[in-house]
Amino acid sequence: MAADQAGPVVTTPYGAVRGRYERGIAVFRGIPYAAPPFGPLRFRPPRPPEPWDGVRDAGAFGPTAPKPPYSEAFARYLSDPDIPGDDCLNLNVWTPEPGPGARLPVLVWLHGGALTRGSSAVPVYDGGTFARDGVVCVSVNYRLGVEGYGLFPDAPPNPGLRDQLAALLWVHETIAAFGGDPDRITLCGQSAGAISAGALLAAPRTQGLIRRAVLQSGPPEVSDRDKVRRVVRRMAARLKIPATAEAFAAVDRGLLLRTQAEVGRLGSPVLGGPAFGIVVDGDLVPGDPLKALAEGTAARDAELLMGWTRDEYRLWLVPGGLLERVDRLGAVALAGAMARCHAGHDIPRGYRVLHPGAGTAEIVGQMVTDHLLRVPLHRLADARPGASYLYEFAWPSRLPGLGACHALELGFVFDTGDVPESEKLAGAGAPQELCDAMHTAWVRFAATGDPGWAAWDATHPVRIFDGGEPRVACGPRDAEVALWDTASAVPEPPRHSVPRAPGAELASAVRRLRRSVDALRR
Template sequence: MSDGARPLVTTCDGVLRGSLEGGVASFLGVPYARAPVGPLRFGAPEAVEPWDGVREAVAFGATAPKRPYAPPLDALLPDPDVEGENCLNLNVWAPSEGGAGSRPVMVWIHGGSLVHGSSSVPVYDGAAFARDGVVLVSLNYRLGIEGFGVFPDAPANLGLRDQLAALTWVRENIAAFGGDPERVTVSGESAGAISIAALLASPLAKGLFRRAVLQSGAPTALPLERARRTTEAIASHLGVEATARALSAVPRDRLLDAQTAVTGKGSPLTGGHSFQIAIDGEVLPRDPAEALRDGASAEVDLLMGTNTEEYRLWFVPSRLTERLSRLALRVALWRTKVPSRTTRAYRANRPGETPGELLGALATDKLLRVPLNRVAEARPTGPGSTYVYEFGWRSPVMGLGACHALEIAFVFDTLDRPEAVALAGPDAPRELAAAMHGAWMRFAATGDPGWRPWDPSRPVMTFGPGAPTLVESPREDERRAWDT
């Protein structure tokens, strides 16, 4: 129904009034759980209290408490900050006409190392998906210590529980927006993809989605005691007990300052403190990589892949590609337990690359390409199909190349946004965006993005440079060099 030119939708919690532009209805800042404040700050998400009358849904809702990216990444990865108490909100973009509960649905979970990001990032605008017939939902979830702290007196994985609550909301309400609750694809990039891998292994997510997309994020999680160390370090920095009760009494700005101080230099390569999903025995009973290899969510269609030069987003702005010495490279490879035969294979294929570039290529494959290949290897007989891609178009901006996060604007078909231009430049190929966006659309609608599913020949659809091309077993000698 509509109120003049303004679309109205009745959900289980009440009536929403959104916006209409170009045949796309949008509903922004819709609460899917109660505000996580007071006693709920470190508690599991609770159901929204229904409202009377019509609720306006025309502006993005509050973002989770966070700090911006440090320079120079803040210029490459804009991270809007919207004030407000209830960060547990989502957005819906849907075709304004027809559907009647029959359209495919895609739910987007943003990345940001579990400490950055939100659904209001302009590149994540869902209008192009709705324009082409898919209902797009994007969501916020708690970040940092409020989302992924580990305490003796509060549930673990609160951010993951938030995502489950949002998916439950989609299951119960999406038909009112024209979406089919039986055709939900959950998709995400980086920490969003890592979250989805955990959801694939979680018994609490059964029945909430039919398909999944993992962009530049592999299944990984830590045992509860190891995941607790970051929380303990932040509490020690503040001089308080590592409990939810003690930390809830710390002013939020002070807590965020301590979180930044403790985690600011941590990374998967260098170690240090960072927030990770925890194997908590409830939301996530076991290691997600093991669970997926053992057949968890085997019925779910899966599309996953990486960017060829993921590492360049971090290595180029910091000039690590230029500054890393041969000695530092040897130390890094020893600390991260990269086999010497693996290093030899990569070095032989990259005779002109610097030690920093060699380390980056090894890191990209160790952390992303190889783990995702192993998941694909474990799923060749279904019943869910598996598809693998690689994004290789190289951005000219700062020499970033085919870096982490570059593919997102191509998937969303939002290359015209200034925030996309900051990372991809003004001349990024629109035809490649059309091809990639179309593949994601087809996958959401049918489970088939348009190329051969994974089989022993290891088919990988490469998006750039040049036209999309199906390649069998790309860089197989390097991949095999990781096998023990």
């Protein structure tokens, strides 16, 4: 490492970069880890960047991947900077001690956003707080939406996930020059970033690269290929072009993003519908990552820190007044949730018994959250006792109706609860003691593999972060999870099949609820 009056200089495999010192932390932003994914590289796996001569300035965040903006209802709560430019496959490094020899633990952050939005430039993700506490932090931009997860007959699947792999390989090869230890990499993500982290942790090509992983509000999973194809086909129908990568590459980028946003209105995390996702590709993702991790055929020795927020679903139901609409729809909304989860009638009955004062929206939200998130994480922890640590974030936002919603924990993990972008979701005055507790647990886990409470065992310990004194509850979600193990469930219909009566009434209910969602989003 060298330094001059402008800041620290580090040499990467493709050229030297000059960062900045901020509050005693060396920060390098916008470092390219792959070539711009456009022109002949569009919809293709990432390629190495072109080397550069001299010292490249790394003082500002690089371009973000193409993405549509959040709707007005969601933009009130979530920030998503849009930085123009083609060189969007870039990353940022915060380090307290640039230069070889420090061998500090490394945390690699994958942002969320349903694989369609988000970036490493969100101020909540300021890695300087981790560097301040002795952890080198790296945050990554990757392709999103149809550019990163469209499924085409003439292009390889999962280019966005392949971007993340390229970034991970860059970190493993280069991070020692920034003071990090390539043998102590923790891969951390939230929501879609957690799903991505789980897929990479299970990938044969990453074995030996990842020491441990943090999965926040996202389980290891893959999407049905037909579901992803439907998004592409609906976009193609609106654009009046073939559903091929070649045809999509010829479309104006702005028009492509607007079309993607229009089609995306028809789905939601609660109700399902067509959506982009990681798919089994026989290469990077050879099979179900949850199964590989649970059976110990992948990342056998990796420690896992996993968890959820108490009221995940409220981020999708509160904006635009959908929470009240679901309560008014009553049985129709419940039918939609049952279809989404392929659940029999015993499961909602069980939730009514466990939560006798809950309204329909809460029952629907908790059912879907448990089915998609808590049940798979429980089962993964059961398969890896002694190496899994679970948490629940239960502190409610100070903003009306949000509760402990999806993404609320991020300002606490990064200890950035006082930045305006965190306050958009949490409100003003987030308790600093909760920031300290949660951030310290993540730092400890990245450094040692132990966040500070008991590992998962037969008693099912879960660390509850709620703003009070630190506490561990044993099996706080066991009763709900047990419903999915014991209650009758509706078998998932075979792919390509068309549901027949008596499922027609249920399908009609789901369509009615989706129309209500679409009306609110307009």
